[in-house]
Amino acid sequence: MAIKVQIPTPMREQSGGKAEVEVTGATVKAALEDLLRQYPAMGPKLFADGKIRPYINVFLNDEDIRYLDEMDTAVTDGVILALIPAVAGG
Amino acid sequence: MINTNPLERYSRQMRFPGLGKTGQEKLLASRVTLCGCGALGTVLANVLVRAGVGFVRVIDRDFVEPSNLQRQVLFDESDVANNLPKAEAAATKLRQINSSVTVEPIVADINRTNIEDFCDGADLILDGSDNFEIRYLINDVSIKHNKPWVYGGAVGSQGMSMTIIPGETPCLRCVFEAAPAPGETGTCETAGVLAPAVNIVASYQATEAIKLLSGNKAVVNRELIILDVWENTNKRVKVAPLAGRKGQCPCCAKRNFEWLDGAHGTQTTTLCGRNAVQVSHRVKGKLDFAYLATVLKQSGEVSYNKFLLKFQLVENGDPYEFTVFEDGRAIIKGTDEPDKARTLYAKYVGH
Numbered sequence: 559m560a561i562k563v564q565i566p567t568p569m570r571e572q573s574g575g576k577a578e579v580e581v582t583g584a585t586v587k588a589a590l591e592d593l594l595r596q597y598p599a600m601g602p603k604l605f606a607d608g609k610i611r612p613y614i615n616v617f618l619n620d621e622d623i624r625y626l627d628e629m630d631t632a633v634t635d636g637v638i639l640a641l642i643p644a645v646a647g648g
Numbered sequence: 649m650i651n652t653n654p655l656e657r658y659s660r661q662m663r664f665p666g667l668g669k670t671g672q673e674k675l676l677a678s679r680v681t682l683c684g685c686g687a688l689g690t691v692l693a694n695v696l697v698r699a700g701v702g703f704v705r706v707i708d709r710d711f712v713e714p715s716n717l718q719r720q721v722l723f724d725e726s727d728v729a730n731n732l733p734k735a736e737a738a739a740t741k742l743r744q745i746n747s748s749v750t751v752e753p754i755v756a757d758i759n760r761t762n763i764e765d766f767c768d769g770a771d772l773i774l775d776g777s778d779n780f781e782i783r784y785l786i787n788d789v790s791i792k793h794n795k796p797w798v799y800g801g802a803v804g805s806q807g808m809s810m811t812i813i814p815g816e817t818p819c820l821r822c823v824f825e826a827a828p829a830p831g832e833t834g835t836c837e838t839a840g841v842l843a844p845a846v847n848i849v850a851s852y853q854a855t856e857a858i859k860l861l862s863g864n865k866a867v868v869n870r871e872l873i874i875l876d877v878w879e880n881t882n883k884r885v886k887v888a889p890l891a892g893r894k895g896q897c898p899c900c901a902k903r904n905f906e907w908l909d910g911a912h913g914t915q916t917t918t919l920c921g922r923n924a925v926q927v928s929h930r931v932k933g934k935l936d937f938a939y940l941a942t943v944l945k946q947s948g949e950v951s952y953n954k955f956l957l958k959f960q961l962v963e964n965g966d967p968y969e970f971t972v973f974e975d976g977r978a979i980i981k982g983t984d985e986p987d988k989a990r991t992l993y994a995k996y997v998g999h
Binding site for chain 2: 615617620624625640642643
């Protein structure tokens with residue numbers, strides 16, 4: 559078991575086309591660091607100046623991590639981290 | 649057949665217990681400002697006018713094109729042939745659908761100088777736009793003037809919607825603090841868009857509008873709806889409440905209306921999916937198309953009607969097409985570079 563990270567469509571070029579990847583780590587921060595170790599091209603898509611880009615939200619099992627402990631939120635095997643960018647068109 | 653009961657046309661929704669006659673009467677007395685009348689906007693306008701929302705102000709800067717017809721439900725081929733502005737074409741259809749409500753079309757570019765006027769008197773603001781500049785402007789107006797609004801967005805097979813009630817729910821900047829820069833996420837151009845995705849998002853927005861306008865705030869959805877019609881996902885997620893940002897939201901906590909104040913936003917807008925840039929340029933009064941046409945005829949092909957002027961030219965081997973509106977605004981096709989568009993505008997339309 560591992561932590562599942564759901565990759566949004568605009569970032570799948572950087573995840574080798576995968577919609578979901580598995581990572582390890584004890585916190586959201588560690589899990590995302592592992593994501594970037596496996597898929598370095600996702601770095602600039604996800605982060606700017608060391609912070610998550612302001613139009614991307616991270617949800618832990620459907621809850622906004624800002625509602626929890628932000629990047630320090632603890633994660634355990636089996637949880638789902640979803641990266642959700644704002645949808646612009648219409 | 650003359651039906652003497654004006655409420656008969658609403659009988660099926662009045663029979664729905666959540667609405668009833670009281671809810672219907674509230675809808676009939678309500679006023680909405682619809683910002684944008686493209687894919688989301690046409691679905692929203694269609695549903696709300698049929699439902700009997702008493703006053704709908706429809707604002708759109710664009711005109712109907714063949715590529716709109718796949719998803720923009722109020723338009724047809726004759727609107728394309730007649731080069732009609734979307735707001736005007738929509739108003740004509742909407743009045744045929746329901747002549748007992750008031751539809752006010754406004755052909756204009758929504759920006760920080762006019763949006764407060766456009767939203768004045770509205771009970772609710774609806775997002776029928778395709779860009780975050782307008783959405784952050786709506787968000788500022790919503791918080792500043794204490795009016796609810798409903799965000800909707802769609803691209804590819806994905807969609808998103810959220811209802812903002814000032815003082816009760818997180819605002820758009822609580823959830824998405826800043827807009828993606830061009831090229832950072834999917835656009836209509838790179839990802840395309842499926843009509844059902846937009847229709848579903850707009851239908852969620854319309855439902856929220858009906859709840860709010862009919863006095864049913866208690867059943868408003870206070871979560872972020874995220875869906876993908878191709879990957880078969882549909883979920884609601886809890887977004888961080890006002891306290892979740894520790895009072896740090898620049899808009900709803902600190903009441904800095906950065907978009908309305910002009911700290912963000914430009915006078916040019918790259919248009920989604922069209923290799924085109926809109927250049928906003930304020931003029932006093934209206935442009936004189938007849939005069940402009942005689943000037944531009946020296947440089948290319950010109951035609952105009954009472955709403956817009958088209959001008960095609962080739963410069964250094966590159967073709968461009970200008971669509972100029974009476975308020976001085978132009979959509980310049982053939983480039984997606986704001987600076988190039990500004991240059992072209994200054995060169996041909998001038999000041």
